[in-house]
Structure formats: structure tokens, C-alpha cells
Amino acid sequence: MKPPHIPEPELLPLLSSRVVYKAAALVVILFVLTTALSFSGRWFGEYLAQAGHTASRETYDIFIGQDHLRLPANVIRFENQRATGIAERVDLYLTWPGLQGYSEETRPLFDDITRPENLIFLQIAQSTMSRDMSGRLAPVYRHVLQDTPQAGPGGLTRYDAEPDSSYAGEAFFTAERDGRAPYVLRCVLPESPAASTSADCQRDVHMGKDLIILYRFSSRLLPQWRTIENSIETYVRAHRVP
Numbered sequence: 001m002k003p004p005h006i007p008e009p010e011l012l013p014l015l016s017s018r019v020v021y022k023a024a025a026l027v028v029i030l031f032v033l034t035t036a037l038s039f040s041g042r043w044f045g046e047y048l049a050q051a052g053h054t055a056s057r058e059t060y061d062i063f064i065g066q067d068h069l070r071l072p073a074n075v076i077r078f079e080n081q082r083a084t085g086i087a088e089r090v091d092l093y094l095t096w097p098g099l100q101g102y103s104e105e106t107r108p109l110f111d112d113i114t115r116p117e118n119l120i121f122l123q124i125a126q127s128t129m130s131r132d133m134s135g136r137l138a139p140v141y142r143h144v145l146q147d148t149p150q151a152g153p154g155g156l157t158r159y160d161a162e163p164d165s166s167y168a169g170e171a172f173f174t175a176e177r178d179g180r181a182p183y184v185l186r187c188v189l190p191e192s193p194a195a196s197t198s199a200d201c202q203r204d205v206h207m208g209k210d211l212i213i214l215y216r217f218s219s220r221l222l223p224q225w226r227t228i229e230n231s232i233e234t235y236v237r238a239h240r241v242p
Contacts, residue, residue, distance in 0.1 A: 052078070052079055053074070053102040053107075053110060054073050054074055054079075054082070054102060055074055055102055055103045055104060056072075056073040056074055057072045057073065057074060057101075058072065058073045058082075059071065059072050059073070060072075060073065060076070060082060060083060060084045061084045061085075061241070062081075062083075062084070062085070062087050062090050063085065063086045063087065064086075064087055064088070064089065064090065064124060064125060064126050064211065065126035065127075065209070065210040065211070066208075066209040066210045067126075067208040067209050067210060067211050067240060068240065068241040069090065069124065069239050069240055069241070070239055070240075070241050071090065071092070071239055072101055073101075074101030074102045074103060075092045075093065075094060075100075075101035075102075076090060076091070076092060077091040077092060077093045077121070078091055088125060088126065089123055089124060089125035089126075090123075090124050090125075091121070091122070091123050091124075092121070092122040092123075092124065093110075093119050093120070093121050093122070094119065094120050094122065094235070095109045095110075095118060095119060095120075096117065096118060096119060096120050096217070096221065096228070097224075097227070097231070099120075099231060099235050116196050116197050116198040116200075116218040116220070117196070117198075117217070117218040117220040117221050119198050119217075120198075120215060120216070120217045120221075120228065120232070121198060121199070121215065121216045121217070122213060122214070122215045122216075122232065122236075123213075123214040123215075124211055124212075124213055124214075124236070125211070125212055125214070126210055126211065126212070127206060127210050127211060127212040128212070129212070132204050132205045132206045132212060133184045133185070133186070133203050133204045133205065134180075134181035134182055134183065134184050134205065135181060136184070137174065137181075137182055137184045141167075141172060141184065144161050144162050144165035144166070144167050145159040145160070145161060145162070145172055146159060146160050146161070146162055148160075152173050152222070153222045153223040153225075154222060154223040154224065154225055154226065155175055156173040156174065156175050156183075156185075156222065156225060157173065157174050157175065158171055158172070158173055159171070159172045159173075159174065160172075167186075169188060170186055170187065170188055171186075171187045171188075171189055172184065172185065172186055172187075173185040173187065173201075173222070173225070175225075175226075183203075183225065183226075183229065184203065185201055185202070185203045185225065186201065186202055186203070187200055187201040187202075187219055187222075188200060189219055190219060193219075193220060196218045196219050196220050197218065198216065198217065198218050199216045200216075200217070200218050200219035201216065201217055201218070201219055201221075201222065202214060202215065202216045203215060203229075205229075205233075207233065207236050207237070208236070208240055211236070213232065213236055215228075215232055
């Protein structure tokens with residue numbers, strides 16, 4: 001019997017048509033995935049670089065108690081607060097001394113964690129206390145402060161809290177002001193200037209119809225306390241809608 005014809009090995013197809021189609025489809029899928037990953041990687045990298053910041057200047061009308069604020073998005077610290085409507089509070093961050101929001105130009109100031117004096121943080125809420133920090137000096141703070149005042153920066157007077165009080169470890173800074181209540185500031189001072197944070201010192205002050213403005217800044221800015229106070233008052237007034 002004549003043996004069946006068997007193709008020579010070198011004449012056999014290296015890939016069947018089905019394998020060719022599968023390989024082509026796999027190449028297309030890999031290309032699409034690579035493109036998608038490249039795009040999403042760039043987007044995610046930019047998102048991480050912004051860390052929740054926005055450079056948008058879109059303005060929002062925020063109603064807190066009896067007060068109406070109009071603020072640009074790039075000064076509002078948290079994304080969920082960037083909306084028009086009634087709110088319990090709004091948190092802001094501003095460059096110092098320019099009092100600017102986040103932008104491509106100010107981005108280095110927001111990113112440099114070694115320079116906490118670059119930023120000032122504000123929390124604006126409806127007042128729940130009859131007295132702000134200046135008003136609490138005599139009835140509250142005087143009872144927990146040591147009787148040994150020290151000279152502070154920028155004309156301030158420093159008082160350390162009694163070690164057995166609820167304010168232990170804090171330093172209070174005060175200054176008399178013509179025609180106004182005394183300036184009062186609470187600080188937890190770092191062991192060295194290099195350890196300073198953007199929350200070393202804080203002060204709250206009544207403004208508007210029914211607002212309490214709590215602001216925080218680095219102890220490196222203590223000599224500028226008067227300019228900071230005046231600038232923040234001016235900024236809030238400028239963004240209140242009569």
C-alpha cells in the first residue's frame with residue numbers, strides 16, 4: 001500500500017490562522033491597557049501632586065449662621081467644603097504674607113513642609129461662645145498663668161501656664177492695644193525652630209455678625225503677630241457679603 005503523503009516538516013505552517021488571530025487580539029488588548037495605564041498614571045500622579053488642592057478660582061457662596069461668605073475654591077482646604085450652601089464651618093489655607101490660595105505659582109509654598117511659616121490656616125464657624133480669646137483672658141486664663149511674665153517677640157509678653165493646669169505645656173502671649181481688647185495668643189512652642197509646625201500658635205476672634213475665626217500659624221511668625229491679625233481681619237471682611 002502506498003503510504004499517505006506527509007508534508008515535509010519545513011512546509012508545515014508555523015502558526016495556525018486561529019493562533020494568529022489570538023496573538024493579534026492580544027497585542028491590541030495590551031496596547032489599549034498600556035495606553036490606559038499611561039494616561040491614568042499621569043492623572044494619578046498629578047492628583048497626588050495636588051494632594052487635594054485645586055487651582056480653580058470658581059467662587060462659592062457659603063452661609064454660616066447669620067453670615068454670608070463668598071470664597072474662591074483655591075483657598076478652601078477641603079474638597080467637600082467647596083460648594084454653595086449652608087455650612088457649619090469652612091476651613092481655609094492662605095499663603096503668608098500674600099494671603100493667596102493654591103495655584104501653579106504658589107504651589108511651592110504649599111508643598112514645602114520644611115517652611116511652615118509659608119501658610120496660615122483659618123477655620124470659620126458660627127460662634128458658640130460669648131467671648132473670644134481676648135475676652136477670656138481675665139475670667140479664664142489669668143487663673144492658670146504663672147506670675148512670672150517674660151518678654152516675648154514683637155512686643156508681646158509671655159506667660160507660661162501652671163504645670164498642674166489643663167493648659168500645662170502651653171505659653172500665652174499678650175499685648176495691650178489702644179481702644180481694643182488685649183491681644184491674646186496660645187502656643188505650644190517647639191523645642192527648636194526647626195521643629196516648628198504650622199499649628200504652633202492659635203487665636204480665635206469674633207468677626208462679622210456671628211462668626212468665630214480660629215487661625216493657626218508657625219511660631220516662627222510670632223514677631224509678625226500684629227500684621228497677621230490685621231491682615232486676617234481685612235481678608236475676612238473683604239470676603240463677607242453685606
